[in-house]
Every structure is written in C-alpha cells, then in structure tokens.
Amino acid sequence: MVGGAFGALVARDLRLALRQRGDALTVVLFFVLTAALFPFGLGPEPNLLARIAPGIVWVTALLAVLLSLERLFLADYEDGTLELLAQAPLPLEAVVLAKVLAHWLTSGLPVLAAAPLIGLLYGLPAEGYGVLLAAMALGTPSLSLIGAIGAAVALGARRGGVLVPLLVLPLYVPVLIFGVSAIDTRLQGFEGDASLLLLGAILAAALPLAAFAAAAALRQAVE
Amino acid sequence: MTGPSFHRPVPLRPMPVFEAHDLGCLRGERAVFAGLSFRLQAGGLLLLTGPNGAGKSSLLRMLAGLLRPAAGGLTWDGAEVWDDLGAHHERLRYLGHGEAVKPPLTVAEDLRFWASLRGAGPAEVDRALERFALSGLAGRPGRLLSAGQKRRLALARVTLGPAALWLLDEPTVGLDAASVERLAAAVAEHRARRGMAAIATHIGFPGEDAQVLAVDDFPPIPVEAEALEEGAW
Numbered sequence: 001m002v003g004g005a006f007g008a009l010v011a012r013d014l015r016l017a018l019r020q021r022g023d024a025l026t027v028v029l030f031f032v033l034t035a036a037l038f039p040f041g042l043g044p045e046p047n048l049l050a051r052i053a054p055g056i057v058w059v060t061a062l063l064a065v066l067l068s069l070e071r072l073f074l075a076d077y078e079d080g081t082l083e084l085l086a087q088a089p090l091p092l093e094a095v096v097l098a099k100v101l102a103h104w105l106t107s108g109l110p111v112l113a114a115a116p117l118i119g120l121l122y123g124l125p126a127e128g129y130g131v132l133l134a135a136m137a138l139g140t141p142s143l144s145l146i147g148a149i150g151a152a153v154a155l156g157a158r159r160g161g162v163l164v165p166l167l168v169l170p171l172y173v174p175v176l177i178f179g180v181s182a183i184d185t186r187l188q189g190f191e192g193d194a195s196l197l198l199l200g201a202i203l204a205a206a207l208p209l210a211a212f213a214a215a216a217a218l219r220q221a222v223e
Numbered sequence: 224m225t226g227p228s229f230h231r232p233v234p235l236r237p238m239p240v241f242e243a244h245d246l247g248c249l250r251g252e253r254a255v256f257a258g259l260s261f262r263l264q265a266g267g268l269l270l271l272t273g274p275n276g277a278g279k280s281s282l283l284r285m286l287a288g289l290l291r292p293a294a295g296g297l298t299w300d301g302a303e304v305w306d307d308l309g310a311h312h313e314r315l316r317y318l319g320h321g322e323a324v325k326p327p328l329t330v331a332e333d334l335r336f337w338a339s340l341r342g343a344g345p346a347e348v349d350r351a352l353e354r355f356a357l358s359g360l361a362g363r364p365g366r367l368l369s370a371g372q373k374r375r376l377a378l379a380r381v382t383l384g385p386a387a388l389w390l391l392d393e394p395t396v397g398l399d400a401a402s403v404e405r406l407a408a409a410v411a412e413h414r415a416r417r418g419m420a421a422i423a424t425h426i427g428f429p430g431e432d433a434q435v436l437a438v439d440d441f442p443p444i445p446v447e448a449e450a451l452e453e454g455a456w
Contacts (some may be wrong), residue, residue, distance in 0.1 A: 019328075080321015087287065088340045089342070185423055
C-alpha cells in the first residue's frame with residue numbers, strides 16, 4: 001500500500017515535470033551556459049581551464065539545483081495538495097522522499113548527464129570522466145535531499161525564494177569539497193581516494209535526516 | 224476453522240462516535256473559540272455555521288488532524304484522535320479552500336492519482352466522475368477548468384475510497400444549483416452508509432436532521448484566552 005502510493009506520487013511528479021518541460025530544461029541550460037561563461041572571463045589558457053574544471057562543474061551544478069528547489073514544495077503548498085498529502089495513507093517522510101526522488105530525476109540527473117559536456121569544453125583529461133560521473137551520481141542526490149529541508153522550512157516565510165539559498169548553500173559545502181577532491185586526486189594519479197566514500201556517507205546520512213527534517217517542517221507549514 | 228468460537232467478537236460499539244470536548248482554538252496570539260463540544264454519531268450531519276472569522280475553517284482543520292487544538296480533546300469511539308493520527312487520516316476525507324488541481328493534469332488523471340493513494344479502483348473513479356457530471360470533462364487539463372468545475376473535481380476526490388468522515392469547508396462555493404443538488408445527494412448517500420459529515424457553511428446546506436453548531440456561540444472569554452496562552456498544551 002505504502003509502496004504503491006510512493007510510486008504513484010513519483011509518477012505524478014514526473015508526469016507534471018514532463019508536461020512542464022520548461023522547468024527541467026531551465027536547470028540544464030543554466031548549468032551549461034553558466035559553466036560555458038567562465039572561459040570567456042578567464043581567457044583560453046588550457047592548463048588553467050583543465051585544472052579548474054572540477055570546481056566549475058560542481059559549483060555550477062550546485063547553483064543549477066538551487067534554482068530548481070523552490071518548485072519542490074511551493075506549488076503543492078499553495079494549491080492545497082500538501083494538506084491532502086499530509087492526510088494520505090503514507091507517512092509525510094515518504095512523501096518527502098518521493099518528491100525528492102522525482103526532483104532529482106528531473107534536475108540532478110539531467111545535470112549529471114550534461115556534466116561530461118562541460119568537461120569536454122574545459123579539456124578535462126580522459127581519466128577524469130569516470131570519477132566525475134561517479135562523484136556526481138553520489139553527490140547530486142544529496143543536493144536534492146539537503147535542498148528539500150531548506151525548501152520545506154522556507155514555505156511559510158515571506159520571500160522564501162531568497163531564504164532557500166541562504167539556508168541551503170552552507171550545507172552544500174561538504175558535498176562541494178569532496179566532489180571536487182574526488183576528481184582532483186584521481187587526476188593527480190592517486191587511486192583509492194576516500195572522497196567518493198565520504199560522498200556516499202553524506203548521502204546515507206542525508207537520506208533519513210532530510211526525510212525527518214523536511215517532513216517536520218511541512219507539518220508546521222500545513223498547520 | 225469456521226466454528227462459532229472463531230467468529231470475531233462483536234464490538235461493544237458497532238457505530239462509531241466522533242466527539243469534541245471543550246475545544247479551544249488559537250490563531251497566532253488571538254483566541255478564536257473556546258469550550259466547543261459536540262457529539263456526532265454514525266450517519267450524522269454536523270453543520271458549522273457562523274460569520275466570517277468565527278473559526279469554522281480552523282475547527283474543520285482541527286477535526287481533520289491538521290491543526291492541534293489549543294485546549295480540549297477530540298475522540299473517536301473514546302480514543303484520543305491525536306494519539307493515532309494515521310488511523311484518523313485513514314478514515315476521513317477533507318476538502319479545504321484549495322482545490323489542489325494541477326494545471327497540466329487531466330480530470331481523470333487527477334482522480335486516478337488520488338484513487339491510487341486511497342486504494343480505490345478504476346470503477347470508483349468512473350463513479351466519482353459520473354456523480355459530479357465530470358465524465359464529459361475527463362480528458363480536460365486542470366488549467367482549462369472553470370472555478371466551479373475545479374470545485375466539482377475536488378468534491379469527486381472526496382468520494383474516492385470508503386471513509387467514515389467527510390469534512391467539507393464551504394463545499395458549495397462556486398457551484399451551480401444542479402451541482403449543489405448532486406453534492407447533497409452524495410452526502411445523503413454517504414450518510415445512508417452510516418458515514419458522518421461535518422460541513423462548514425454560511426449559507427446553509429440541504430440535509431435531513433442536521434445538527435447545527437454555531438461556532439460564534441463559543442466566544443473565548445478573555446481570562447480563558449490568557450490561560451490558553453500559558454500553554455494548555
């Protein structure tokens with residue numbers, strides 16, 4: 001019963017995202033265009049660009065995900081859907097996870113798919129692509145999860161759209177640090193770096209934490 | 224296996240009772256009502272009346288388990304509702320001010336989604352569409368619906384899956400006369416199946432033997448309001 005309801009909610013959110021393709025497209029386009037701007041500002045120095053590529057990819061990915069956080073709960077909050085979901089026969093924690101999964105599939109995953117393109121643009125060495133994708137696969141779900149806490153907390157607030165980045169950006173720093181260092185150490189020729197493990201640990205911790213914290217914030221919001 | 228000793232014991236109270244005892248409500252710093260009690264039995268209809276701001280919506284949100292009472296208690300068959308909110312949510316259908324209609328989803332898709340959450344089948348979706356004359360609009364996306372049609376969709380959603388308690392907040396707003404009649408018939412049928420309904424309205428609602436509860440008859444007296452603010456809960 002809970003499993004079926006979870007699947008139904010994910011399917012509904014995906015269907016909404018597919019019908020409103022603009023939202024998901026904005027995220028990827030923002031990611032690609034912002035990342036493409038840096039070489040214009042920094043000049044065409046191949047060594048420099050290859051060295052900063054991991055950092056640029058992660059910072060722009062993080063900002064692109066941030067851009068999409070507001071739509072996570074706001075529409076459901078404003079039209080009354082959230083009140084009904086709070087009474088649905090699945091716990092609000094599961095509602096949060098279902099919505100985060102749909103959010104990741106329509107924001108984190110497209111960004112992940114576009115990341116090699118940015119790598120190409122910056123002349124990222126060939127051995128960097130595998131670890132870039134692995135780091136983003138482990139890191140971007142954490143961005144959606146942590147972002148869900150901020151999006152839920154900001155629901156009742158005036159100018160919540162400004163509040164979300166302020167709440168969320170500091171919490172994104174560990175993902176940024178380990179995401180970049182995973183790629184950097186691999187490019188310097190070291191194997192078996194712990195950064196990927198730490199990204200996995202952040203994801204494992206964010207999964208239950210975000211579910212409970214965001215659900216608590218949503219309960220406050222519907223009251 | 225089928226011997227009489229294996230029969231389920233007859234429950235002491237086959238008909239559920241929904242009771243409120245001395246409910247008090249605070250919105251922000253303001254006390255809205257206090258000392259409100261009622262007793263609703265299976266098949267009963269409770270009409271919540273009162274002018275704007277009397278607290279009808281707040282009371283309904285309390286009955287729906289969305290807003291915690293500042294004072295007093297709510298019981299279902301003698302058991303405190305807030306002790307097992309999941310079970311309470313399972314048995315109720317709530318219609319608030321928001322219609323929760325998504326612009327890109329068609330009427331049928333919307334109903335099918337909520338039916339799958341409530342464990343209702345496609346037959347029930349069809350019946351809900353028919354009941355509120357939405358069959359012809361089944362393929363129309365939410366963004367092309369009029370205010371009254373959205374309201375009918377939200378009402379159709381209430382009828383999905385068995386529920387013992389319907390909580391409707393101004394359900395007739397935006398409805399034409401024919402739709403009000405359809406709603407009244409749906410509520411009557413729900414009551415005939417021993418379901419309960421609580422309906423907030425300021426213009427009245429057609430229904431037999433309705434208990435009328437004027438929410439503005441329970442004004443908080445200043446002393447009580449202070450006591451509530453001390454933190455009765």
